[in-house]
Amino acid sequence: xxxxxxxxxxxxxxxxxxxxxxxxxxxxxxxxxxxxxxxxxxxxxxxxxxxxxxxxxxxxxxxxxxxxxxxxxxxxxxxxxxxxxxxxxxxxxxxxxxxxxxxxxxxxxxxxxxxxxxxxxxxxxxxxxxxxxxxxxxxxxxxxxxxxxxxxxxxxxxxxxxxxxxxxxxxxxxxxxxxxxxxxxxxxxxxxxxxxxxxxxxxxxxxxxxxxxxxxxxx
Amino acid sequence: xxxxxxxxxxxxxxxxxxxxxxxxxxxxxxxxxxxxxxxxxxxxxxxxxxxxxxxxxxxxxxxxxxxxxxxxxxxxxxxxxxxxxxxxxxxxxxxxxxxxxxxxxxxxxxxxxxxxxxxxxxxxxxxxxxxxxxxxxxxxxxxxxxxxxxxxxxxxxxxxxxxxxxxxxxxxxxxxxxxxxxxxxxxxxxxxxxxxxxxxxxxxxxxxxxxxxxxxxxx
DNA sequence: GACGATTTGGACAAGTGTGTCTAAAAATAT
DNA sequence: ATATTTTTAGACACACTTGTCCAAATCGTC
Numbered sequence: 001x002x003x004x005x006x007x008x009x010x011x012x013x014x015x016x017x018x019x020x021x022x023x024x025x026x027x028x029x030x031x032x033x034x035x036x037x038x039x040x041x042x043x044x045x046x047x048x049x050x051x052x053x054x055x056x057x058x059x060x061x062x063x064x065x066x067x068x069x070x071x072x073x074x075x076x077x078x079x080x081x082x083x084x085x086x087x088x089x090x091x092x093x094x095x096x097x098x099x100x101x102x103x104x105x106x107x108x109x110x111x112x113x114x115x116x117x118x119x120x121x122x123x124x125x126x127x128x129x130x131x132x133x134x135x136x137x138x139x140x141x142x143x144x145x146x147x148x149x150x151x152x153x154x155x156x157x158x159x160x161x162x163x164x165x166x167x168x169x170x171x172x173x174x175x176x177x178x179x180x181x182x183x184x185x186x187x188x189x190x191x192x193x194x195x196x197x198x199x200x201x202x203x204x205x206x207x208x209x210x211x212x213x214x215x216x217x218x219x
Numbered sequence: 220x221x222x223x224x225x226x227x228x229x230x231x232x233x234x235x236x237x238x239x240x241x242x243x244x245x246x247x248x249x250x251x252x253x254x255x256x257x258x259x260x261x262x263x264x265x266x267x268x269x270x271x272x273x274x275x276x277x278x279x280x281x282x283x284x285x286x287x288x289x290x291x292x293x294x295x296x297x298x299x300x301x302x303x304x305x306x307x308x309x310x311x312x313x314x315x316x317x318x319x320x321x322x323x324x325x326x327x328x329x330x331x332x333x334x335x336x337x338x339x340x341x342x343x344x345x346x347x348x349x350x351x352x353x354x355x356x357x358x359x360x361x362x363x364x365x366x367x368x369x370x371x372x373x374x375x376x377x378x379x380x381x382x383x384x385x386x387x388x389x390x391x392x393x394x395x396x397x398x399x400x401x402x403x404x405x406x407x408x409x410x411x412x413x414x415x416x417x418x419x420x421x422x423x424x425x426x427x428x429x430x431x432x433x434x435x436x437x438x
Numbered sequence: 439g440a441c442g443a444t445t446t447g448g449a450c451a452a453g454t455g456t457g458t459c460t461a462a463a464a465a466t467a468t
Numbered sequence: 469a470t471a472t473t474t475t476t477a478g479a480c481a482c483a484c485t486t487g488t489c490c491a492a493a494t495c496g497t498c
Contacts, residue, residue: 014465015474034343036256039455050476055457123342124253127407141402168399168421175398179390183360188346202387210428233495234444259486269446274487445494454485464475 019057020071022047026054027068031120035065066132069121073136075114080144083108087151094160094212095204102177102200110178111191119185145170152211161211169211176203238276239290241266245273246287250339254284285351288340292355294333299363302327306370313379313431314423321396321419329397330410338404364389371430380430388430395422 025047029038040061044051058064083104088097109115118136126133149166152173156163163169180199184191244266248257259280263270277283302323307316328334337355345352368385371392375382382388399418403410 018475032347034253034255036253040457041455052458052477053475056474059457061456120342122405123339126405128251130406133406137402137406168425171398172395172421172425175394175401176391179394180387182394183356186341186345187349187352187356202391206387206391206429209430210425237445258484271447271488272445275444278487280486439498441496441498443495443497446492448490448492450487450489452486454483456483457481459480460478462476462478464473466471466473468469468471 022054022057023068023071026064027117031117034124069132072114072117076118079108084147098204099200102203103196106196162213163211173207176206237268241273241276242287242290245283246336250336253343288351291333291336295337298328303366317423318419321422322415325415381432382430392426395425
């Protein structure tokens, strides 16, 4: 099986490489021009591929959009999961640790390429093709919020925070982290690292004023 | 002049009524389908007008978009201004008054028809036609934030709040108010009044935990 | 009732985009 | 080196849209 497999893998590599290249280019163009305004010739050119190849791989323009959304949401879910794993469960300096976490959240999930794509696609096509994002809606925000809420609940239990409703607190944390970035993100501005840091600091300060304890009881 | 005016007004009324009707329909279709996907025949039909009339009034598809954006941003600015005027400068029950204010903000500026339109147009066309929204960007968010910050600063000065940076606090207040609504708004869900009230209550509670004083020093 | 302006419906040219098809070229595996 | 598969480039039909033009119809005013 192994010798017979090798060719399959090789073919699959080139094949899937093109597939990815097409999806990336399509994501880019869909986001820039909108679904209706997106031109398949342009996507093909941007992917360095002939138009026919695009049709060979994804058949349809609508199908291509589906593939793009699936790919982006998958990547985003991975990024969120990885970043959540870096939550400061055993903080040393709670404020500094939460700020660092918030910065990572912004850099790896919200302000990066995929985050921008997902946000744009959600806003442009979310209302028209709700089914496209139904899967993400269940697997994405809901689980993220719940996971973050669980982390905060543990911090509260350990005496670092005073929280009534961890779910609400988690959503508020995320809202505060984005408070200063919304406008820039809408217009596609590139955010400097310092801006990210300032935004995160403002957010965490506010969050800790609301939910922090004067002095941690444990550790 | 008055008799000579009457016809003009009458004509103008019918004229401007059609103009508005066209702009409303165009806003609707642009938001649903995106600029490229918007069909002028559809806009005309939805406005109850012949296609030629659309061209008579606005000349161009792009011109029509400009008119739509101008109209929507104007209306939004008025709504924000009016709502800001209802800020509880002399609160009786600070939490209740701020909650009521937040609910008004959501109902009159953010979750209403125009708010939805502006949000959608910003996301779909903001990056491609930044000039379209340049005027709003200066007259809208910046002034709103400043005005709200001034109100909070006065509350702080009167002893109700403890705020370092009123500008940051104002942005955070708005971010908190929207924390629970983002997802629903993206998918165009209609929000019940109870949802708005709950969201506002959560937001104000968090805001006051962060910036409220244990007991107001003055009335 | 007649006038002027606006609106209407339809036809029209021109351009653009999708999706299919074909034969030639390239790449890969045997 | 050869056979199989993928990719390419181009042509193609078809549908759709934009923006214009025009004559008939409608509306409100005098």
